Amino acid sequence: MVKRIQWYLRIVKLSGLALLMLWTVTPVYIIVSNAFRQTLDIKKMPPALIFTPFFKHFERLFALDNFLRYFVNSIVISVSVTFVTIAFGTLAAYGLKLFRSRVGERLSNLLLLGKLVPAITVLLPMYIIMNRLRLTGTYFGPILAHAAMGIPFITWIMTCFIRDIPNELLESATVDGCSRMRAFFHIIFPMLTPAIASAVILIMQFSWNELLFSLQLTNIDTYPLTVGIARYVGAISVDWGKSSAAATITIVPIIIVGFFMQKYLVSGMTAGAVKG
Amino acid sequence: MRSSRRSTYALSMEKGDLLPTLLMAPAVALVFFVMVVPLSYGVFLSLFNFEFGAFDLRKAFVGLRHYITFLGDETALRAVANTLMFSAGAIAGDFVLGTLAATFIHSFSRSIARFIRPIVTVPLLVSPIVVGLIWRYIYDPQGILYWLMDQVGIPFEAFPGVTSASTALLSTIIAHWWQVVPFMIIVLTAGLVSIPVELYEAAHIDGAGPVTAFFRITLPMLKDVYMVILLISGVDTIKVFDIIFALTGGGPNNSTVSLSMYAYSQGFANSNLSYAMAISVVVMTLTFVIFGIPFIRQNRNRNDR
Numbered sequence: 001m002v003k004r005i006q007w008y009l010r011i012v013k014l015s016g017l018a019l020l021m022l023w024t025v026t027p028v029y030i031i032v033s034n035a036f037r038q039t040l041d042i043k044k045m046p047p048a049l050i051f052t053p054f055f056k057h058f059e060r061l062f063a064l065d066n067f068l069r070y071f072v073n074s075i076v077i078s079v080s081v082t083f084v085t086i087a088f089g090t091l092a093a094y095g096l097k098l099f100r101s102r103v104g105e106r107l108s109n110l111l112l113l114g115k116l117v118p119a120i121t122v123l124l125p126m127y128i129i130m131n132r133l134r135l136t137g138t139y140f141g142p143i144l145a146h147a148a149m150g151i152p153f154i155t156w157i158m159t160c161f162i163r164d165i166p167n168e169l170l171e172s173a174t175v176d177g178c179s180r181m182r183a184f185f186h187i188i189f190p191m192l193t194p195a196i197a198s199a200v201i202l203i204m205q206f207s208w209n210e211l212l213f214s215l216q217l218t219n220i221d222t223y224p225l226t227v228g229i230a231r232y233v234g235a236i237s238v239d240w241g242k243s244s245a246a247a248t249i250t251i252v253p254i255i256i257v258g259f260f261m262q263k264y265l266v267s268g269m270t271a272g273a274v275k276g
Numbered sequence: 277m278r279s280s281r282r283s284t285y286a287l288s289m290e291k292g293d294l295l296p297t298l299l300m301a302p303a304v305a306l307v308f309f310v311m312v313v314p315l316s317y318g319v320f321l322s323l324f325n326f327e328f329g330a331f332d333l334r335k336a337f338v339g340l341r342h343y344i345t346f347l348g349d350e351t352a353l354r355a356v357a358n359t360l361m362f363s364a365g366a367i368a369g370d371f372v373l374g375t376l377a378a379t380f381i382h383s384f385s386r387s388i389a390r391f392i393r394p395i396v397t398v399p400l401l402v403s404p405i406v407v408g409l410i411w412r413y414i415y416d417p418q419g420i421l422y423w424l425m426d427q428v429g430i431p432f433e434a435f436p437g438v439t440s441a442s443t444a445l446l447s448t449i450i451a452h453w454w455q456v457v458p459f460m461i462i463v464l465t466a467g468l469v470s471i472p473v474e475l476y477e478a479a480h481i482d483g484a485g486p487v488t489a490f491f492r493i494t495l496p497m498l499k500d501v502y503m504v505i506l507l508i509s510g511v512d513t514i515k516v517f518d519i520i521f522a523l524t525g526g527g528p529n530n531s532t533v534s535l536s537m538y539a540y541s542q543g544f545a546n547s548n549l550s551y552a553m554a555i556s557v558v559v560m561t562l563t564f565v566i567f568g569i570p571f572i573r574q575n576r577n578r579n580d581r
Contacts, residue, residue: 013380016380017380017381017384017392020377020380021392021395024454024458025398027410027411027414028410030420046420046423084306089303091299091302092302092303092304095297095298096300098295098299099296109575110572112504113568113572114307114311115508115512116511118556118563119517120517120556121556121559122314125314125315125317125318125321127543128321129313131328147310148306148307151303152307155303181295205400208403209403209404211403211518212517212518212540216544229409230405230522233412233521238412243409247409247410250403255398258397258398258400259394259397262397265400270462270463270466273463273466273504274467274470274501
């Protein structure tokens with residue numbers, strides 16, 4: 001009897017889990033499958049589960065709407081942001097580690113205050129400054145903006161990881177006549193590879209997915225994908241075929257990257273919160 | 277003891293040791309010139325009537341007039357209310373649903389938890405504007421949600437979604453939950469794993485039920501985790517822009533306009549940059565008062581301990 005109740009309970013729990021997974025995945029499936037449906041079929045209820053894929057929306061995006069360009073722009077922006085942020089953030093975190101006593105540790109949590117700054121508050125004056133410098137429409141706007149918004153957070157994540165490296169290790173390296181910069185490149189940096197992988201996926205997905213800065217600081221030649229989507233989304237109507245295809249082009253690459261770097265994505269998100 | 281002190285000294289900032297400062301210089305410089313300088317310039321310009329081209333500082337000075345306008349501007353006050361409601365609803369749901377889902381998943385074996393992890397991380401990687409777009413499709417009056425409701429016999433009026441001012445904000449909050457609750461699940465599951473099992477065993481021997489154990493052990497043990505989550509994810513709710521931009525565009529009847537959206541439309545659609553900056557300064561102040569001050573206080577306590 002008890003066994004049977006346990007068995008029922010297990011079934012109920014597993015179906016609960018299945019529902020949770022279904023709730024998580026269905027919305028993504030909806031938009032990706034719509035990208036392959038004819039415009040009329042997108043609006044047809046109930047949606048056909050089996051249908052012949054239709055590629056015209058993608059053809060139109062690439063042939064008429066310059067989406068290949070947007071795709072390249074997204075890559076240029078997010079890769080540059082990742083390089084700058086990781087380089088500056090890792091060096092700064094090492095700098096904090098080298099500070100006497102616990103000054104660095106005390107300071108490191110305050111880095112999170114950088115998260116408090118709203119994008120719109122930076123964007124409005126930055127738009128004026130960029131205009132004066134004639135830099136709107138170049139890659140500089142979004143790259144600088146994303147890097148500046150990301151650096152405090154990435155530095156904080158890196159200090160959480162660097163904290164685990166024992167001081168003794170650094171000390172023995174310096175005793176051996178290694179300069180502290182050589183110790184960084186030969187000892188710290190190799191030990192930090194997993195941490196850097198975590199930081200890379202976090203900052204890259206932030207930059208890839210960011211909309212607000214790019215919306216005002218780029219132009220038709222430098223639009224990233226998110227702005228490309230925004231241009232299909234009107235206040236009153238949406239071009240569902242094109243926007244679903246554009247959304248698919250935007251989310252599928254980063255979901256694939258995230259899938260392969262999943263371990264690092266999870267450790268990056270949990271490192272600061274759970275250890276810190 | 278002595279050796280550990282010496283080891284910190286060997287790494288320490290001796291007099292004239294510039295290396296730590298030099299290492300931090302590039303990051304500090306970039307954040308200073310791209311974030312701090314524009315912020316200060318923005319606060320400064322919010323006291324003027326800024327226009328491109330001819331801009332005479334003395335003539336254009338208006339003092340706090342934009343802030344006074346803000347206090348009498350119905351849409352602006354509506355945006356403040358919307359932003360606070362969105363933030364409160366979003367965070368409350370993230371925490372409650374996230375905690376429930378995390379404890380639920382934690383009750384399964386490790387291998388099941390590992391199996392579902394790639395699925396749970398998917399929404400985190402979806403751009404917020406795409407989240408808005410997806411949910412706009414779901415909430416479409418001729419769309420899938422209402423077809424489903426029709427199948428089970430729930431009338432449209434029971435949940436008019438984004439078409440009615442009464443439920444539009446809730447609809448945007450649900451879209452936000454879809455994206456952020458998975459983040460909570462990931463972080464809280466890691467937090468749950470870090471709690472020693474012995475605590476629960478002891479509680480069980482003392483006759484405490486699972487609910488008591490949850491409130492007496494789990495919640496207090498995860499307090500710091502919740503605080504960090506609040507700061508790395510909760511804060512974003514008060515700056516919400518993308519999801520609403522794609523999902524409702526602020527409508528119907530301004531019932532979903534957030535402060536960031538209002539500042540954006542004032543600045544770029546109405547070319548009223550100075551007023552927009554005043555609004556955005558209000559967003560920043562709100563963020564700081566609601567999240568910054570409690571965080572600084574908590575952080576100080578933690579260092580004193």
